[in-house]
Amino acid sequence: MKSCLIVDDSKVIRMVAKKILQEMRFETEEAEDGKGALELCQAHLPTAVLLDWNMPVMSGIEFLRALRAMPGGDKPVVVFCTTENDIEHIQEAIEAGANEYIMKPFDSEILQAKFAQVGLIDE
Amino acid sequence: MKPDDFDYVSRLLRERSGLVLTRDKAYLLESRLMPLARKRGLKGLDDLMMALKKRDAALETLVVEAMTTNESFFFRDNKPFDQFKSIVLPNLIKARAARKSFRIWSAACSSGQEPYSLAMLLREESARLNGWKIDIVGTDISREILDKARSGTYSQFEVQRGMPMALLVKYFKKKDENWVIDPAIKSMVQYKELNLLGDLRGLGQFDVVFCRNVLIYFDQPTKSKVLNAISQIMADDAVLYLGGAETVLGVSDKFKPVPGQRGIYALARGDGASSLGAPPG
Structure with missing residues (x-):
């Protein structure tokens, strides 16, 4: 079964994302900041990561750079999901190795379309 | 919407655009035509229908447009x-x-x-x-x-x-x-x-x-x-x-x-x- 790690400091967002992802038949795990996410990834790598940008302790972009530097860390498909919605942030995310980018607010249709685009699900 | 109003609009749509609107799509008619009524300063669908039945060509065009406009997205279906x-x-x-x-x-x-x-x-x-x-x-x-x-x-x-x-x-x-x-x-x-x-x-x-x-x-x-x-x-x-x-x-x-x-x-x-x-x- 495919797994997705949901990283967001908002409990509500994690809940919404979890519901959508479970409908898409993903096993989900959650972390509330980049540091917690990194620890989970060190234990085992998920298929995908849905990643917020602004979080306390460790931001999404810091997490992504650390993940990509880990052995096997190039494998997980990382989709940002953030309120940051300017070209500069998207560019920075691409350079750090993000696979896709969702600008909040999002809904299940956007999430599914993005996951289909990066080949995580069939259409 | 009254049944004869529905029939009137569905006939208009069929003649003008080929669009076939069945009765189960009546909700679509209401949700698409209400914004149009408001734009024209009309109170509701009844007023819109009255205006439409005077054979207002510009309004007919707007109704057809409102009903035939469909959502679209980039790289649809990939x-x-x-x-x-x-x-x-x-x-x-x-x-x-x-x-x-x-x-x-x-x-x-x-x-x-x-x-x-x-x-x-x-x-x-x-x-x-x-x-x-x-x-x-x-x-x-x-x-x-x-x-x-x-x-x-x-x-x-x-x-x-x-x-x-x-x-x-x-x-x-x-x-x-x-x-x-x-x-x-x-x-x-x-x-x-x-x-x-x-x-x-x-x-x-x-x-x-x-x-x-x-x-x-x-x-x-x-x-x-x-x-x-x-x-x-x-x-x-x-x-x-x-x-x-x-x-x-x-x-x-x-x-x-x-x-x-x-x-x-x-x-x-x-x-x-x-x-x-x-x-x-």
Whole structure:
């Protein structure tokens, strides 16, 4: 079964994302900041990561750079999901190795379309 | 809405656009016409119906536009675009090598996402298309939606549906809360107001036609009429793309499915083996 790690400091967002992802038949795990996410990834790598940008302790972009530097860390498909919605942030995310980018607010249709685009699900 | 009002509007839609509105879609009528009533300073649907029954031609056009405008998103369904890039485009490059030009029609293009997706795709392939002249024509029955298409301006919600982030950063600029498409991409697409039930011949001949998720709104005789008219403005080896829920089977004998390529149809009068949709080999 495919797994997705949901990283967001908002409990509500994690809940919404979890519901959508479970409908898409993903096993989900959650972390509330980049540091917690990194620890989970060190234990085992998920298929995908849905990643917020602004979080306390460790931001999404810091997490992504650390993940990509880990052995096997190039494998997980990382989709940002953030309120940051300017070209500069998207560019920075691409350079750090993000696979896709969702600008909040999002809904299940956007999430599914993005996951289909990066080949995580069939259409 | 009163039953005879419903019948009145559904007859108008059928005559003017071919759209078939069954009673179970009455909610659609109300949800689409209420904003129009408000825009015209009318209290509600009853007032709108009264105005409409005076045979106000401008209002009739607005009603048809409101009902035929459909949602659209960039790279809708992905696969047709992947297939276009990996099969049709290489075939076109070979088959049109002598004149170095081809023409694509996006029929019922709504707010422009489909023709712009094709324009971006072709721009990404520009290394193989150096010196080629490519026409992309987008048509729709609604003038209002074509104005939006021409503006090339989309909400954050719209640009996220289907568009890869790499293309967003490359071909769009953010303006206030909206995203505006690059003028170079915009200039690759020509828009024209067109009713698919009218005379299509003025558009010229096409090598690729996208007519996706349009026929589903028509009844059987209209589907067949539109498909026949489209077939007449296609080159012999041209291909037609239909939506996932649409087919030519039992509707028109002018087309046949391209084997192994879902959603793509070649002309029955053409030689199947040399159709632009046939996988190379």
